[in-house]
Amino acid sequence: MTESGNPSQPADVNEYTASHIQVLEGLEAVRRRPGMYVGSTGERGLHQMVYEVVSHAVDEHLAGHADAMDVTITAEGGIRVTDNGRGLPVEVDEPTGKPAVEVELTELSFGSKPHTGYRVSGGLSGLGLCVVNALSSRLTVEFHRDGHRWTQEYQKGTPVTPLTRNEETNEQGTTIAFLPDADIFETTRYSFATLSERLQELAFLNRGLAISLTDQRPERPVRYHHTDGLRAFVARLNPYPPSLVHSPAIGFESENENKTVSVQVAMQWNTWSSGELHSFANSTRTSEGGAHEEGFSTALTGLVNDYARRQGQLTADDEDITAEAVHEGLTAVVSVKLAHPVFEGATRTRLSNPEANVYVHAVVHEHLTDWLDHNPNEAASIIRHILNTSTGHGRR
Structure with a gap:
Protein backbone atom coordinates (compact mmCIF):
# COMPACT_ATOMS: atom_id res chain seq x y z
CA MET A 1 0.00 0.00 0.00
CA THR A 2 1.16 3.52 -0.76
CA GLU A 3 0.78 6.43 1.65
CA SER A 4 -2.33 7.54 -0.21
CA GLY A 5 -3.96 4.19 0.41
CA ASN A 6 -3.92 3.16 -3.29
CA PRO A 7 -2.36 -0.18 -4.11
CA SER A 8 0.73 0.08 -6.31
CA GLN A 9 0.23 -1.37 -9.77
CA PRO A 10 3.09 -3.47 -11.09
CA ALA A 11 3.96 -2.96 -14.74
CA ASP A 12 2.46 -5.50 -17.11
CA VAL A 13 5.50 -6.91 -18.91
CA ASN A 14 3.20 -8.41 -21.54
CA GLU A 15 1.61 -5.09 -22.41
CA TYR A 16 2.61 -3.66 -25.80
CA THR A 17 0.92 -0.48 -26.99
CA ALA A 18 1.64 2.42 -29.33
CA SER A 19 3.28 4.28 -26.44
CA HIS A 20 6.11 1.74 -26.49
CA ILE A 21 7.02 2.49 -30.10
CA GLN A 22 9.83 5.00 -30.53
CA VAL A 23 9.82 6.86 -33.83
CA LEU A 24 13.17 8.26 -34.90
CA GLU A 25 12.75 11.30 -37.10
CA GLY A 26 15.02 12.25 -39.99
CA HIS A 225 43.30 6.89 -65.15
CA HIS A 226 42.60 3.78 -67.23
CA THR A 227 41.46 4.26 -70.80
CA ASP A 228 41.49 0.48 -71.34
CA GLY A 229 39.02 -0.09 -68.49
CA LEU A 230 38.45 -3.67 -67.38
CA ARG A 231 41.13 -5.15 -69.61
CA ALA A 232 43.64 -3.02 -67.70
CA PHE A 233 42.06 -4.31 -64.48
CA VAL A 234 42.62 -7.92 -65.57
CA ALA A 235 46.18 -7.10 -66.64
CA ARG A 236 46.86 -5.87 -63.11
CA LEU A 237 45.35 -9.05 -61.63
CA ASN A 238 47.41 -11.24 -64.00
CA PRO A 239 50.93 -9.88 -63.40
CA TYR A 240 52.95 -12.85 -64.76
CA PRO A 241 53.07 -12.76 -68.60
CA PRO A 242 54.83 -16.15 -68.99
CA SER A 243 51.91 -17.84 -67.25
CA LEU A 244 49.24 -16.44 -69.57
CA VAL A 245 47.34 -18.93 -71.72
CA HIS A 246 46.52 -16.16 -74.20
CA SER A 247 47.18 -12.45 -74.61
CA PRO A 248 45.79 -9.82 -74.63
CA ALA A 249 42.81 -10.20 -72.33
CA ILE A 250 39.37 -10.68 -73.88
CA GLY A 251 37.11 -7.67 -73.41
CA PHE A 252 33.64 -6.66 -74.56
CA GLU A 253 30.69 -4.52 -73.48
CA SER A 254 27.06 -3.99 -74.42
CA GLU A 255 23.96 -2.02 -73.43
CA ASN A 256 20.33 -2.99 -73.98
CA GLU A 257 17.98 -0.98 -76.21
CA ASN A 258 16.17 0.63 -73.28
CA LYS A 259 19.49 1.63 -71.70
CA THR A 260 18.42 0.09 -68.41
CA VAL A 261 21.17 -2.55 -68.26
CA SER A 262 24.76 -2.46 -69.49
CA VAL A 263 27.56 -4.97 -69.00
CA GLN A 264 31.33 -4.91 -69.33
CA VAL A 265 33.45 -8.05 -69.19
CA ALA A 266 37.18 -8.69 -69.29
CA MET A 267 38.75 -12.13 -68.87
CA GLN A 268 42.00 -14.01 -69.30
CA TRP A 269 43.21 -17.51 -68.42
CA ASN A 270 46.54 -18.25 -66.74
CA THR A 271 48.37 -21.36 -65.53
CA TRP A 272 49.27 -20.25 -62.01
CA SER A 273 46.00 -19.49 -60.21
CA SER A 274 42.86 -21.38 -59.29
CA GLY A 275 40.83 -18.57 -60.83
CA GLU A 276 39.17 -15.44 -59.49
CA LEU A 277 35.95 -13.70 -60.52
CA HIS A 278 35.39 -10.09 -59.48
CA SER A 279 31.88 -8.76 -59.96
CA PHE A 280 30.39 -5.29 -59.56
CA ALA A 281 27.00 -3.64 -59.84
CA ASN A 282 26.91 0.13 -60.36
CA SER A 283 30.61 0.15 -59.39
CA THR A 284 29.84 -1.51 -56.03
CA ARG A 285 31.69 -4.78 -55.40
CA THR A 286 29.25 -7.68 -55.08
CA SER A 287 31.38 -10.01 -52.98
CA GLU A 288 28.56 -12.55 -52.68
CA GLY A 289 27.89 -12.54 -56.43
CA GLY A 290 24.33 -12.83 -57.60
CA ALA A 291 22.42 -12.68 -60.85
CA HIS A 292 25.18 -11.19 -63.02
CA GLU A 293 27.73 -13.79 -61.89
CA GLU A 294 25.25 -16.59 -62.49
CA GLY A 295 24.53 -15.35 -66.02
CA PHE A 296 28.25 -15.10 -66.78
CA SER A 297 29.19 -18.54 -65.42
CA THR A 298 26.28 -20.38 -67.03
CA ALA A 299 26.91 -18.83 -70.45
CA LEU A 300 30.67 -19.42 -70.21
CA THR A 301 30.41 -23.11 -69.32
CA GLY A 302 27.84 -23.78 -72.02
CA LEU A 303 29.65 -22.04 -74.85
CA VAL A 304 33.05 -23.55 -73.95
CA ASN A 305 31.51 -27.01 -74.25
CA ASP A 306 29.75 -26.10 -77.51
CA TYR A 307 32.93 -24.67 -79.01
CA ALA A 308 35.07 -27.63 -77.93
CA ARG A 309 32.64 -30.05 -79.56
CA ARG A 310 32.40 -28.02 -82.76
CA GLN A 311 36.20 -28.01 -83.03
CA GLY A 312 36.51 -31.72 -82.28
CA GLN A 313 38.38 -31.14 -79.02
CA LEU A 314 35.52 -32.97 -77.31
CA THR A 315 34.00 -36.05 -78.92
CA ALA A 316 30.41 -37.23 -78.73
CA ASP A 317 31.45 -39.77 -76.11
CA ASP A 318 33.17 -37.22 -73.89
CA GLU A 319 31.32 -35.84 -70.89
CA ASP A 320 30.81 -32.09 -70.60
CA ILE A 321 33.54 -29.96 -69.10
CA THR A 322 32.55 -28.84 -65.61
CA ALA A 323 32.12 -25.24 -64.54
CA GLU A 324 34.97 -25.74 -62.06
CA ALA A 325 37.35 -26.73 -64.85
CA VAL A 326 36.27 -23.81 -67.03
CA HIS A 327 37.00 -21.36 -64.19
CA GLU A 328 40.37 -22.89 -63.31
CA GLY A 329 43.01 -20.23 -63.97
CA LEU A 330 40.43 -17.73 -65.21
CA THR A 331 40.73 -14.14 -64.05
CA ALA A 332 37.53 -12.28 -64.91
CA VAL A 333 35.83 -9.00 -64.08
CA VAL A 334 32.10 -8.59 -64.69
CA SER A 335 30.59 -5.15 -64.21
CA VAL A 336 26.93 -4.33 -64.70
CA LYS A 337 25.17 -1.01 -64.43
CA LEU A 338 21.43 -0.98 -63.87
CA ALA A 339 18.80 1.73 -63.59
CA HIS A 340 17.17 -0.07 -60.66
CA PRO A 341 19.60 -2.41 -58.90
CA VAL A 342 18.22 -4.72 -56.21
CA PHE A 343 20.68 -5.89 -53.58
CA GLU A 344 20.23 -8.46 -50.86
CA GLY A 345 21.14 -7.30 -47.37
CA ALA A 346 22.02 -3.90 -45.97
CA THR A 347 25.65 -4.31 -47.00
CA ARG A 348 24.76 -4.63 -50.71
CA THR A 349 26.91 -7.68 -51.43
CA ARG A 350 24.62 -9.77 -53.67
CA LEU A 351 22.71 -8.63 -56.77
CA SER A 352 19.18 -9.98 -57.23
CA ASN A 353 17.99 -8.48 -60.53
CA PRO A 354 16.85 -11.36 -62.80
CA GLU A 355 17.25 -9.15 -65.89
CA ALA A 356 20.97 -8.92 -65.10
CA ASN A 357 21.23 -12.71 -65.30
CA VAL A 358 19.40 -12.86 -68.62
CA TYR A 359 21.24 -9.96 -70.24
CA VAL A 360 24.74 -10.94 -69.07
CA HIS A 361 24.13 -14.51 -70.27
CA ALA A 362 23.07 -13.29 -73.74
CA VAL A 363 25.96 -10.83 -74.09
CA VAL A 364 28.62 -13.29 -72.95
CA HIS A 365 27.31 -16.03 -75.23
CA GLU A 366 27.22 -13.73 -78.27
CA HIS A 367 30.49 -11.83 -77.82
CA LEU A 368 32.67 -14.63 -76.47
CA THR A 369 31.49 -17.06 -79.15
CA ASP A 370 32.38 -14.42 -81.75
CA TRP A 371 35.82 -13.90 -80.17
CA LEU A 372 36.57 -17.63 -80.14
CA ASP A 373 35.53 -17.97 -83.79
CA HIS A 374 37.75 -15.05 -84.85
CA ASN A 375 40.78 -16.06 -82.76
CA PRO A 376 41.15 -19.82 -83.47
CA ASN A 377 44.73 -20.16 -82.24
CA GLU A 378 44.07 -18.48 -78.88
CA ALA A 379 40.75 -20.36 -78.60
CA ALA A 380 42.50 -23.70 -79.12
CA SER A 381 45.01 -22.83 -76.37
CA ILE A 382 42.20 -21.95 -73.99
CA ILE A 383 40.32 -25.20 -74.63
CA ARG A 384 43.51 -27.25 -74.25
CA HIS A 385 44.20 -25.52 -70.92
CA ILE A 386 40.65 -26.23 -69.72
CA LEU A 387 40.79 -29.85 -70.83
CA ASN A 388 44.10 -30.32 -69.03
CA THR A 389 42.61 -29.01 -65.80
CA SER A 390 39.32 -30.88 -66.23
CA THR A 391 40.92 -34.20 -65.29
CA GLY A 392 41.36 -32.86 -61.78
CA HIS A 393 37.71 -31.85 -61.52
CA GLY A 394 35.98 -34.70 -63.30
CA ARG A 395 33.15 -34.27 -65.77
CA ARG A 396 29.57 -33.60 -64.84
Whole structure:
Protein backbone atom coordinates (compact mmCIF):
# COMPACT_ATOMS: atom_id res chain seq x y z
CA MET A 1 0.00 0.00 0.00
CA THR A 2 1.16 3.52 -0.76
CA GLU A 3 0.78 6.43 1.65
CA SER A 4 -2.33 7.54 -0.21
CA GLY A 5 -3.96 4.19 0.41
CA ASN A 6 -3.92 3.16 -3.29
CA PRO A 7 -2.36 -0.18 -4.11
CA SER A 8 0.73 0.08 -6.31
CA GLN A 9 0.23 -1.37 -9.77
CA PRO A 10 3.09 -3.47 -11.09
CA ALA A 11 3.96 -2.96 -14.74
CA ASP A 12 2.46 -5.50 -17.11
CA VAL A 13 5.50 -6.91 -18.91
CA ASN A 14 3.20 -8.41 -21.54
CA GLU A 15 1.61 -5.09 -22.41
CA TYR A 16 2.61 -3.66 -25.80
CA THR A 17 0.92 -0.48 -26.99
CA ALA A 18 1.64 2.42 -29.33
CA SER A 19 3.28 4.28 -26.44
CA HIS A 20 6.11 1.74 -26.49
CA ILE A 21 7.02 2.49 -30.10
CA GLN A 22 9.83 5.00 -30.53
CA VAL A 23 9.82 6.86 -33.83
CA LEU A 24 13.17 8.26 -34.90
CA GLU A 25 12.75 11.30 -37.10
CA GLY A 26 15.02 12.25 -39.99
CA LEU A 27 18.77 11.99 -39.43
CA GLU A 28 18.28 10.95 -35.81
CA ALA A 29 17.57 7.45 -37.13
CA VAL A 30 20.92 7.42 -38.95
CA ARG A 31 22.87 8.61 -35.92
CA ARG A 32 21.17 6.08 -33.61
CA ARG A 33 21.60 3.13 -36.01
CA PRO A 34 24.66 3.96 -38.17
CA GLY A 35 25.41 0.31 -38.92
CA MET A 36 22.15 0.00 -40.84
CA TYR A 37 23.37 2.62 -43.30
CA VAL A 38 27.16 2.21 -43.62
CA GLY A 39 27.60 -1.38 -42.45
CA SER A 40 29.45 -0.81 -39.18
CA THR A 41 30.95 1.80 -36.86
CA GLY A 42 34.41 0.33 -37.40
CA GLU A 43 36.88 0.78 -40.25
CA ARG A 44 34.47 -0.66 -42.78
CA GLY A 45 31.79 1.92 -42.07
CA LEU A 46 34.36 4.71 -41.82
CA HIS A 47 35.62 4.01 -45.34
CA GLN A 48 32.07 3.50 -46.64
CA MET A 49 31.52 7.19 -45.82
CA VAL A 50 34.16 8.08 -48.42
CA TYR A 51 32.73 5.70 -51.00
CA GLU A 52 29.29 7.29 -50.69
CA VAL A 53 30.63 10.77 -51.47
CA VAL A 54 32.81 9.34 -54.23
CA SER A 55 29.69 7.67 -55.70
CA HIS A 56 28.20 11.10 -56.35
CA ALA A 57 31.22 12.03 -58.49
CA VAL A 58 31.08 8.67 -60.30
CA ASP A 59 27.39 9.25 -61.05
CA GLU A 60 28.28 12.60 -62.62
CA HIS A 61 30.82 10.78 -64.79
CA LEU A 62 28.32 8.13 -65.84
CA ALA A 63 25.86 10.90 -66.75
CA GLY A 64 28.51 12.42 -69.03
CA HIS A 65 29.26 15.54 -66.96
CA ALA A 66 32.56 14.78 -65.17
CA ASP A 67 35.88 13.20 -66.10
CA ALA A 68 38.01 13.93 -63.02
CA MET A 69 37.80 13.46 -59.26
CA ASP A 70 40.25 14.37 -56.51
CA VAL A 71 40.11 12.73 -53.08
CA THR A 72 42.17 14.11 -50.19
CA ILE A 73 42.77 12.81 -46.68
CA THR A 74 43.21 16.14 -44.90
CA ALA A 75 45.84 16.92 -42.27
CA GLU A 76 43.18 16.86 -39.54
CA GLY A 77 41.97 13.42 -40.64
CA GLY A 78 38.90 14.41 -42.64
CA ILE A 79 38.05 13.76 -46.27
CA ARG A 80 37.64 16.16 -49.18
CA VAL A 81 36.19 15.01 -52.52
CA THR A 82 36.16 17.30 -55.56
CA ASP A 83 34.73 16.60 -59.01
CA ASN A 84 34.30 18.67 -62.17
CA GLY A 85 30.65 17.79 -62.70
CA ARG A 86 27.61 20.05 -62.86
CA GLY A 87 27.52 21.09 -59.22
CA LEU A 88 24.72 20.27 -56.79
CA PRO A 89 21.23 21.64 -57.55
CA VAL A 90 20.15 24.92 -55.93
CA GLU A 91 16.50 25.33 -56.98
CA VAL A 92 13.90 25.38 -54.21
CA ASP A 93 12.29 22.03 -53.48
CA GLU A 94 8.53 22.66 -53.53
CA PRO A 95 7.38 20.25 -50.78
CA THR A 96 9.97 21.45 -48.24
CA GLY A 97 10.74 25.00 -49.32
CA LYS A 98 14.45 24.24 -48.93
CA PRO A 99 17.21 24.43 -51.57
CA ALA A 100 17.51 21.10 -53.34
CA VAL A 101 21.10 20.67 -52.15
CA GLU A 102 19.93 20.94 -48.54
CA VAL A 103 17.20 18.38 -49.15
CA GLU A 104 19.76 15.97 -50.61
CA LEU A 105 21.97 16.42 -47.56
CA THR A 106 19.29 16.22 -44.88
CA GLU A 107 16.27 14.23 -46.10
CA LEU A 108 16.04 10.44 -46.12
CA SER A 109 14.50 10.04 -49.58
CA PHE A 110 14.56 6.31 -50.34
CA GLY A 111 14.74 5.34 -53.99
CA SER A 112 16.48 7.07 -56.86
CA LYS A 113 18.51 10.19 -56.28
CA PRO A 114 16.33 13.26 -55.89
CA HIS A 115 16.59 16.25 -58.22
CA THR A 116 19.57 15.06 -60.24
CA GLY A 117 17.92 12.65 -62.67
CA TYR A 118 20.65 10.00 -62.81
CA ARG A 119 19.83 7.06 -65.06
CA VAL A 120 22.33 4.88 -63.19
CA SER A 121 23.38 5.60 -59.63
CA GLY A 122 25.75 3.97 -57.16
CA GLY A 123 25.78 4.51 -53.42
CA LEU A 124 22.87 4.00 -51.04
CA SER A 125 20.01 4.60 -53.52
CA GLY A 126 20.14 8.36 -53.06
CA LEU A 127 20.85 8.30 -49.31
CA GLY A 128 24.64 8.52 -49.51
CA LEU A 129 25.26 12.23 -49.03
CA CYS A 130 22.52 12.47 -46.43
CA VAL A 131 23.98 9.60 -44.39
CA VAL A 132 27.52 10.99 -44.58
CA ASN A 133 26.24 14.35 -43.38
CA ALA A 134 24.39 12.76 -40.46
CA LEU A 135 27.48 10.82 -39.34
CA SER A 136 29.93 13.74 -39.63
CA SER A 137 30.76 16.17 -36.86
CA ARG A 138 31.27 18.77 -39.57
CA LEU A 139 30.53 18.88 -43.30
CA THR A 140 30.98 21.69 -45.79
CA VAL A 141 29.78 21.77 -49.36
CA GLU A 142 31.12 24.11 -52.03
CA PHE A 143 30.07 23.96 -55.64
CA HIS A 144 30.01 26.00 -58.83
CA ARG A 145 26.71 26.21 -60.65
CA ASP A 146 24.57 28.72 -62.54
CA GLY A 147 27.49 31.13 -62.82
CA HIS A 148 28.25 31.38 -59.08
CA ARG A 149 30.13 29.69 -56.28
CA TRP A 150 27.80 28.33 -53.58
CA THR A 151 28.64 27.25 -50.01
CA GLN A 152 26.93 25.78 -46.95
CA GLU A 153 28.09 24.27 -43.65
CA TYR A 154 26.59 21.53 -41.45
CA GLN A 155 27.24 20.05 -38.02
CA LYS A 156 26.04 16.51 -37.26
CA GLY A 157 23.62 16.71 -40.18
CA THR A 158 22.11 20.08 -39.26
CA PRO A 159 22.76 23.19 -41.39
CA VAL A 160 24.53 25.91 -39.41
CA THR A 161 24.66 28.39 -42.30
CA PRO A 162 22.18 29.06 -45.09
CA LEU A 163 23.05 28.16 -48.67
CA THR A 164 25.10 31.19 -49.72
CA ARG A 165 25.64 32.47 -53.24
CA ASN A 166 29.15 33.89 -53.56
CA GLU A 167 31.14 35.46 -56.38
CA GLU A 168 30.51 34.84 -60.06
CA THR A 169 32.49 32.07 -61.76
CA ASN A 170 32.72 30.19 -65.03
CA GLU A 171 33.87 27.01 -63.28
CA GLN A 172 31.77 23.95 -62.47
CA GLY A 173 32.02 21.10 -60.01
CA THR A 174 31.42 20.09 -56.40
CA THR A 175 33.62 19.82 -53.30
CA ILE A 176 32.36 18.02 -50.22
CA ALA A 177 34.57 17.99 -47.12
CA PHE A 178 33.64 16.14 -43.95
CA LEU A 179 35.05 15.05 -40.60
CA PRO A 180 33.64 11.73 -39.32
CA ASP A 181 32.02 11.96 -35.89
CA ALA A 182 34.35 10.49 -33.27
CA ASP A 183 31.34 9.93 -30.99
CA ILE A 184 29.96 7.42 -33.52
CA PHE A 185 32.94 5.66 -35.09
CA GLU A 186 35.31 3.39 -33.19
CA THR A 187 38.19 4.85 -35.19
CA THR A 188 38.39 7.93 -37.39
CA ARG A 189 41.77 7.19 -38.96
CA TYR A 190 41.54 6.48 -42.68
CA SER A 191 43.76 3.93 -44.40
CA PHE A 192 45.55 5.25 -47.48
CA ALA A 193 46.01 1.69 -48.76
CA THR A 194 42.30 0.86 -48.41
CA LEU A 195 41.16 4.01 -50.17
CA SER A 196 43.83 3.65 -52.86
CA GLU A 197 42.71 0.11 -53.68
CA ARG A 198 39.05 1.09 -54.02
CA LEU A 199 39.72 4.24 -56.05
CA GLN A 200 41.93 2.37 -58.51
CA GLU A 201 39.15 -0.19 -58.79
CA LEU A 202 36.68 2.58 -59.64
CA ALA A 203 39.06 3.94 -62.29
CA PHE A 204 39.14 0.49 -63.92
CA LEU A 205 35.35 0.18 -63.75
CA ASN A 206 34.69 3.67 -65.12
CA ARG A 207 36.91 4.01 -68.17
CA GLY A 208 38.11 7.55 -68.79
CA LEU A 209 37.50 8.84 -65.25
CA ALA A 210 40.73 10.23 -63.78
CA ILE A 211 40.92 9.78 -60.01
CA SER A 212 43.61 11.16 -57.73
CA LEU A 213 44.21 10.47 -54.03
CA THR A 214 46.36 12.65 -51.78
CA ASP A 215 47.25 12.02 -48.16
CA GLN A 216 48.23 15.15 -46.24
CA ARG A 217 49.39 13.17 -43.15
CA PRO A 218 52.14 13.47 -44.76
CA GLU A 219 51.42 14.19 -48.40
CA ARG A 220 51.39 11.10 -50.62
CA PRO A 221 49.71 11.55 -54.02
CA VAL A 222 48.62 8.88 -56.51
CA ARG A 223 46.57 9.17 -59.69
CA TYR A 224 44.55 6.54 -61.59
CA HIS A 225 43.30 6.89 -65.15
CA HIS A 226 42.60 3.78 -67.23
CA THR A 227 41.46 4.26 -70.80
CA ASP A 228 41.49 0.48 -71.34
CA GLY A 229 39.02 -0.09 -68.49
CA LEU A 230 38.45 -3.67 -67.38
CA ARG A 231 41.13 -5.15 -69.61
CA ALA A 232 43.64 -3.02 -67.70
CA PHE A 233 42.06 -4.31 -64.48
CA VAL A 234 42.62 -7.92 -65.57
CA ALA A 235 46.18 -7.10 -66.64
CA ARG A 236 46.86 -5.87 -63.11
CA LEU A 237 45.35 -9.05 -61.63
CA ASN A 238 47.41 -11.24 -64.00
CA PRO A 239 50.93 -9.88 -63.40
CA TYR A 240 52.95 -12.85 -64.76
CA PRO A 241 53.07 -12.76 -68.60
CA PRO A 242 54.83 -16.15 -68.99
CA SER A 243 51.91 -17.84 -67.25
CA LEU A 244 49.24 -16.44 -69.57
CA VAL A 245 47.34 -18.93 -71.72
CA HIS A 246 46.52 -16.16 -74.20
CA SER A 247 47.18 -12.45 -74.61
CA PRO A 248 45.79 -9.82 -74.63
CA ALA A 249 42.81 -10.20 -72.33
CA ILE A 250 39.37 -10.68 -73.88
CA GLY A 251 37.11 -7.67 -73.41
CA PHE A 252 33.64 -6.66 -74.56
CA GLU A 253 30.69 -4.52 -73.48
CA SER A 254 27.06 -3.99 -74.42
CA GLU A 255 23.96 -2.02 -73.43
CA ASN A 256 20.33 -2.99 -73.98
CA GLU A 257 17.98 -0.98 -76.21
CA ASN A 258 16.17 0.63 -73.28
CA LYS A 259 19.49 1.63 -71.70
CA THR A 260 18.42 0.09 -68.41
CA VAL A 261 21.17 -2.55 -68.26
CA SER A 262 24.76 -2.46 -69.49
CA VAL A 263 27.56 -4.97 -69.00
CA GLN A 264 31.33 -4.91 -69.33
CA VAL A 265 33.45 -8.05 -69.19
CA ALA A 266 37.18 -8.69 -69.29
CA MET A 267 38.75 -12.13 -68.87
CA GLN A 268 42.00 -14.01 -69.30
CA TRP A 269 43.21 -17.51 -68.42
CA ASN A 270 46.54 -18.25 -66.74
CA THR A 271 48.37 -21.36 -65.53
CA TRP A 272 49.27 -20.25 -62.01
CA SER A 273 46.00 -19.49 -60.21
CA SER A 274 42.86 -21.38 -59.29
CA GLY A 275 40.83 -18.57 -60.83
CA GLU A 276 39.17 -15.44 -59.49
CA LEU A 277 35.95 -13.70 -60.52
CA HIS A 278 35.39 -10.09 -59.48
CA SER A 279 31.88 -8.76 -59.96
CA PHE A 280 30.39 -5.29 -59.56
CA ALA A 281 27.00 -3.64 -59.84
CA ASN A 282 26.91 0.13 -60.36
CA SER A 283 30.61 0.15 -59.39
CA THR A 284 29.84 -1.51 -56.03
CA ARG A 285 31.69 -4.78 -55.40
CA THR A 286 29.25 -7.68 -55.08
CA SER A 287 31.38 -10.01 -52.98
CA GLU A 288 28.56 -12.55 -52.68
CA GLY A 289 27.89 -12.54 -56.43
CA GLY A 290 24.33 -12.83 -57.60
CA ALA A 291 22.42 -12.68 -60.85
CA HIS A 292 25.18 -11.19 -63.02
CA GLU A 293 27.73 -13.79 -61.89
CA GLU A 294 25.25 -16.59 -62.49
CA GLY A 295 24.53 -15.35 -66.02
CA PHE A 296 28.25 -15.10 -66.78
CA SER A 297 29.19 -18.54 -65.42
CA THR A 298 26.28 -20.38 -67.03
CA ALA A 299 26.91 -18.83 -70.45
CA LEU A 300 30.67 -19.42 -70.21
CA THR A 301 30.41 -23.11 -69.32
CA GLY A 302 27.84 -23.78 -72.02
CA LEU A 303 29.65 -22.04 -74.85
CA VAL A 304 33.05 -23.55 -73.95
CA ASN A 305 31.51 -27.01 -74.25
CA ASP A 306 29.75 -26.10 -77.51
CA TYR A 307 32.93 -24.67 -79.01
CA ALA A 308 35.07 -27.63 -77.93
CA ARG A 309 32.64 -30.05 -79.56
CA ARG A 310 32.40 -28.02 -82.76
CA GLN A 311 36.20 -28.01 -83.03
CA GLY A 312 36.51 -31.72 -82.28
CA GLN A 313 38.38 -31.14 -79.02
CA LEU A 314 35.52 -32.97 -77.31
CA THR A 315 34.00 -36.05 -78.92
CA ALA A 316 30.41 -37.23 -78.73
CA ASP A 317 31.45 -39.77 -76.11
CA ASP A 318 33.17 -37.22 -73.89
CA GLU A 319 31.32 -35.84 -70.89
CA ASP A 320 30.81 -32.09 -70.60
CA ILE A 321 33.54 -29.96 -69.10
CA THR A 322 32.55 -28.84 -65.61
CA ALA A 323 32.12 -25.24 -64.54
CA GLU A 324 34.97 -25.74 -62.06
CA ALA A 325 37.35 -26.73 -64.85
CA VAL A 326 36.27 -23.81 -67.03
CA HIS A 327 37.00 -21.36 -64.19
CA GLU A 328 40.37 -22.89 -63.31
CA GLY A 329 43.01 -20.23 -63.97
CA LEU A 330 40.43 -17.73 -65.21
CA THR A 331 40.73 -14.14 -64.05
CA ALA A 332 37.53 -12.28 -64.91
CA VAL A 333 35.83 -9.00 -64.08
CA VAL A 334 32.10 -8.59 -64.69
CA SER A 335 30.59 -5.15 -64.21
CA VAL A 336 26.93 -4.33 -64.70
CA LYS A 337 25.17 -1.01 -64.43
CA LEU A 338 21.43 -0.98 -63.87
CA ALA A 339 18.80 1.73 -63.59
CA HIS A 340 17.17 -0.07 -60.66
CA PRO A 341 19.60 -2.41 -58.90
CA VAL A 342 18.22 -4.72 -56.21
CA PHE A 343 20.68 -5.89 -53.58
CA GLU A 344 20.23 -8.46 -50.86
CA GLY A 345 21.14 -7.30 -47.37
CA ALA A 346 22.02 -3.90 -45.97
CA THR A 347 25.65 -4.31 -47.00
CA ARG A 348 24.76 -4.63 -50.71
CA THR A 349 26.91 -7.68 -51.43
CA ARG A 350 24.62 -9.77 -53.67
CA LEU A 351 22.71 -8.63 -56.77
CA SER A 352 19.18 -9.98 -57.23
CA ASN A 353 17.99 -8.48 -60.53
CA PRO A 354 16.85 -11.36 -62.80
CA GLU A 355 17.25 -9.15 -65.89
CA ALA A 356 20.97 -8.92 -65.10
CA ASN A 357 21.23 -12.71 -65.30
CA VAL A 358 19.40 -12.86 -68.62
CA TYR A 359 21.24 -9.96 -70.24
CA VAL A 360 24.74 -10.94 -69.07
CA HIS A 361 24.13 -14.51 -70.27
CA ALA A 362 23.07 -13.29 -73.74
CA VAL A 363 25.96 -10.83 -74.09
CA VAL A 364 28.62 -13.29 -72.95
CA HIS A 365 27.31 -16.03 -75.23
CA GLU A 366 27.22 -13.73 -78.27
CA HIS A 367 30.49 -11.83 -77.82
CA LEU A 368 32.67 -14.63 -76.47
CA THR A 369 31.49 -17.06 -79.15
CA ASP A 370 32.38 -14.42 -81.75
CA TRP A 371 35.82 -13.90 -80.17
CA LEU A 372 36.57 -17.63 -80.14
CA ASP A 373 35.53 -17.97 -83.79
CA HIS A 374 37.75 -15.05 -84.85
CA ASN A 375 40.78 -16.06 -82.76
CA PRO A 376 41.15 -19.82 -83.47
CA ASN A 377 44.73 -20.16 -82.24
CA GLU A 378 44.07 -18.48 -78.88
CA ALA A 379 40.75 -20.36 -78.60
CA ALA A 380 42.50 -23.70 -79.12
CA SER A 381 45.01 -22.83 -76.37
CA ILE A 382 42.20 -21.95 -73.99
CA ILE A 383 40.32 -25.20 -74.63
CA ARG A 384 43.51 -27.25 -74.25
CA HIS A 385 44.20 -25.52 -70.92
CA ILE A 386 40.65 -26.23 -69.72
CA LEU A 387 40.79 -29.85 -70.83
CA ASN A 388 44.10 -30.32 -69.03
CA THR A 389 42.61 -29.01 -65.80
CA SER A 390 39.32 -30.88 -66.23
CA THR A 391 40.92 -34.20 -65.29
CA GLY A 392 41.36 -32.86 -61.78
CA HIS A 393 37.71 -31.85 -61.52
CA GLY A 394 35.98 -34.70 -63.30
CA ARG A 395 33.15 -34.27 -65.77
CA ARG A 396 29.57 -33.60 -64.84
